[in-house]
Amino acid sequence: xxxxxxxxxxxxxxxxxxxxxxxxxxxxxxxxxxxxxxxxxxxxxxxxxxxxxxxxxxxxxxxxxxxxxxxxxxxxxxxxxxxxxxxxxxxxxxxxxxxxxxxxxxxxxxxxxxxxxxxxxxxxxxxxxxxxxxxxxxxxxxxxxxxxxxxxxxxxxxxxxxxxxxxxxxxxxxxxxxxxxxxxxxxxxxxxxxxxxxxxxxxxxxxxx
Numbered sequence: 001x002x003x004x005x006x007x008x009x010x011x012x013x014x015x016x017x018x019x020x021x022x023x024x025x026x027x028x029x030x031x032x033x034x035x036x037x038x039x040x041x042x043x044x045x046x047x048x049x050x051x052x053x054x055x056x057x058x059x060x061x062x063x064x065x066x067x068x069x070x071x072x073x074x075x076x077x078x079x080x081x082x083x084x085x086x087x088x089x090x091x092x093x094x095x096x097x098x099x100x101x102x103x104x105x106x107x108x109x110x111x112x113x114x115x116x117x118x119x120x121x122x123x124x125x126x127x128x129x130x131x132x133x134x135x136x137x138x139x140x141x142x143x144x145x146x147x148x149x150x151x152x153x154x155x156x157x158x159x160x161x162x163x164x165x166x167x168x169x170x171x172x173x174x175x176x177x178x179x180x181x182x183x184x185x186x187x188x189x190x191x192x193x194x195x196x197x198x199x200x201x202x203x204x205x206x207x208x209x
Contacts, residue, residue, distance in 0.1 A: 015057040031115035079106040090150040096203040101195030174198045
């Protein structure tokens with residue numbers, strides 16, 4: 001007699017078609033349980049396939065993590081480049097509000113990616129966090145320098161690094177606040193109202209410097 005199993009076998013896909021599914025599963029695990037929980041067995045279980053299927057696409061856990069981080073870094077870089085586009089130099093409060101709302105809309109559209117960056121202090125994503133933050137600091141310096149001149153900010157060159165750090169740190173705090181509100185499912189914050197609140201506060205802080 002041939003034994004039967006109640007488990008439905010996953011459709012056969014080649015490694016090329018399987019890789020995006022593996023990375024999606026790894027991202028979900030990392031955002032929920034931390035990147036240390038991303039193992040070959042965990043990914044296989046999430047996809048309801050055997051471990052050899054995962055190994056056929058990625059020979060090791062480190063290769064999955066490397067591919068995942070590279071993919072999410074590309075996504076976040078594209079999102080941040082769009083958000084930190086050139087704006088009018090003599091910026092008004094609405095410019096900062098709209099900027100923070102755009103940032104938080106990007107978070108809301110793909111929260112797992114931002115959770116990977118901001119919600120997992122694992123050493124394996126430290127480089128990703130560092131590269132992303134360095135890009136944002138540089139870009140914000142480029143944007144804020146002429147704005148401070150247009151505002152007539154006194155001693156602007158000396159103040160610029162501190163003001164940029166204030167701006168960027170406020171953005172990081174807003175991202176974490178929105179992620180926490182989503183996790184709690186309390187409806188306290190949306191990209192619109194949180195972006196309006198933080199954007200206005202940052203504008204007042206920068207303009208009053």
